Amino acid sequence: MxxxxxxxxxxxxxxxxxxxxxxxxxxxxxxxxxxxxxxxxxxxxxxxxxxxxxxxxxxxxxxxxxxxxxxxxxxxxxxxxxxxxKLPKCKIKHSKRGGLSLTMKLIISLICGVFGVIFALVFLYLHCSRRERMKEHTKSDSEKFLRVSYQSLLKATDGFSSINLISMGSFGSVYKGVLEQGETTVAVKVLNLVHRGALKSFASECEALKNIRHRNVVKVLSACAGFNHRGDDFKALIYEFMANGSLEEWLHPTQNIGDTNEKPRSLTFSQRLNIAIDVAMALDYLHHHCQTPIVHCDLKPSNVLLNDDMVGHVGDFGLVRFLHKTTSGNHSSSMGVKGTIGYAPPEYGIGHEVWTQGDVYSYGILLLEMFTGKRPTADMFHGSSNLHNFVKAALPEQVVEIVDPVLVQEILEGEMSANNLPNEDSVRIRIKFEKILISILEIGVACSAEFPGERLDVTDAMAEMCRIRNNL
Structure with missing residues (x-):
């Protein structure tokens, strides 16, 4: 501290x-x-x-x-x-003899009484004002909640044009749109109701997001349920728009036609560290600070979105599960977890029910991917080989060999800009940077341990990541 x-x-x-x-x-x-x-x-x-x-x-x-x-x-x-x-000796203060006079005692009692009454009146005033503010806040939230129809979404997205298509997933497609209400830029997730599980995904997201309030969780602005122009069922979720897309796009950028001369965008070490902490804070909130603990079940780079300031937000709650307390512990509200290969914990593959340690495993893999630049599903990993074992075997001596080359280049450029520094200072900066990378990857390895009992709790992982950032 x-x-x-x-x-x-x-x-x-x-x-x-x-x-x-x-x-x-x-x-x-x-x-x-x-x-x-x-x-x-x-x-x-x-x-x-x-x-x-x-x-x-x-x-x-x-x-x-x-x-x-x-x-x-x-x-x-x-x-x-x-x-x-080497502190000075303490001076002993001698108390003065004699007590307060009767008049002074009466004056003090009177002053205390007056202040007591004032305090009570102020307390009552503040209490009543707070209740009024809460009522106004509830009312304003209701008034601010966007009311949207199929027609308004159709117009906002230019008829769900492919030009405005942001991404496509298992249960639907996400479009960028501008609503007429205040010219608000939003992301519209249109559910593909033909896909099995899409309706359940819609219900899960609505249930999860209606009570979530956290700076690192994507904010849902509204939902739309009705019929499209053909008379078919139509369901969509309207989210706060994230201008910088997903973490997936930054970690693994694709070269578009005509952009061959442009340098692919990438994340700096500091940005990766901040985003990793943002995700940890979101998970800590979902696991420990919601009225009913929430398990995300599908944490991966494509479900981490970045706003204008590159602040990370966890999104896509289509597979979310709620943990309900029973006499034998926490149990999830449903079975049949899917998740994503490479990020889902191994125990889910043998039928283990959903729990928060599953999200911790996914976070560990995400952390390793962020700082090595390697997907857990890369061709180099097959059989018993995986991203977790790859990093664990390289720590600590070979850390520079396994981290994302972009970060290595950042170190080299930093050393070149520090040419004016004494040589020992430059070496010290490099060693410190390597130690920080080792600490981060060790957290990722600890979170993604095969055996759940060996994994960190997300609160501890978050605290360690914050400690690393504070020591930079």
Whole structure:
């Protein structure tokens, strides 16, 4: 938690984390005294409280009596502690004799009473205002929900023209369109109802997306169910348009006719890291922060969409499953999971029911693909060979040989631009970059382990990826 803008004191609730081994709070704006409960952390091996605004006496027991494992420098108001800290001695303040006069006590009581009444009135006002705002918010959401018809979608997409076709999937096609309501650019997913399972996919997406609110999940704007111009059933979902397409298009760009002289677009290391974290945050939300845990079941690059700012959004909830709690644990609402070859976990192939660890496996494969540039279904993988084993066998010594050549080129260009730096600095930057790549690929390998019990939880994977980004 170092290098943030945390303020206030270290909360007493931290004392419950008795198994804590490392605690880094340096370079924040924390204040108050260093709590004594830190003395009683039996497993704490490293403590860094430097460069904050702590004050008062430093405790001298536990890890705080180990100068090599503890840092308190940069807190100019601290005193005492062990000699190695080189802090000034604490001045003992002598309390003045005598108490408050009766008049002063009455004045203080009166002031406290007045403030108590004011506080109660403010609390009631804020509570009532909040209820009103919630009502207005619900009303505004309802009013903002786009009302669309088949005719409006037909017009928005120029008759579902092939020019506006974005992608085609198992259950339907996605078109770019501009609705007349506010000239809103949208993505329209038209279900192919002839395809078996399309109707179920439509129902699953509606059920999943109606209650989801997260910056890394594609936002559904509306749905349309009716009849087309031929009188056939028509169902479509209207999504927020993602201007930069899918992650698949960036990882594996296709050369269009006439574009032979143009350099294929690619993602930088920083962009890949940010998108990987965006996807992890979306999965963490779906698995742990929805009223009913949601399993995506089909996480892959084509289902990760990028907006104008290259922020990753998880989309296509056609195979989603809901986990309902029972006395024997969480169970999915339906069976017969399909998923996609290469990304679906091995246990699904032998009939295991849907669970969040299946998404974790898919995330691990996605992470390995993002940083190696290799599809899990590439021709080089056959028999017992797969992307997971390929990366695992190469770590850590051969990391540069297996990562996406685009990233290797980025390293080389970075070194060329750093020619003005001393040679040892250039080498240090390269070594640091390689270590970061190793850490990322190790997370991907841990998430995509064959045996579910060996896989990370997505929350832990997300935390590790964020830690890597913060240390850049």
């Amino acid at each position: 170092d290098g943030n803008f945390f303020q206030g004191t270290i909360p007493s609730s931290l004392s419950s984390l008795r198994g804590l081994e490392e605690l880094y709070l340096q370079r924040n704006n924390l204040s108050g005294t260093i709590p004594e409960f830190l003395e009683h952390f039996e497993f704490l091996q490293s403590l860094n409280l430097s460069h904050n605004n702590f004050e008062g006496m430093v405790p001298v027991e536990g890890i705080l009596k180990n100068a090599t494992a503890t840092s308190v420098e940069g807190n100019i108001k601290l005193c005492g502690g062990i000699l190695e800290f």
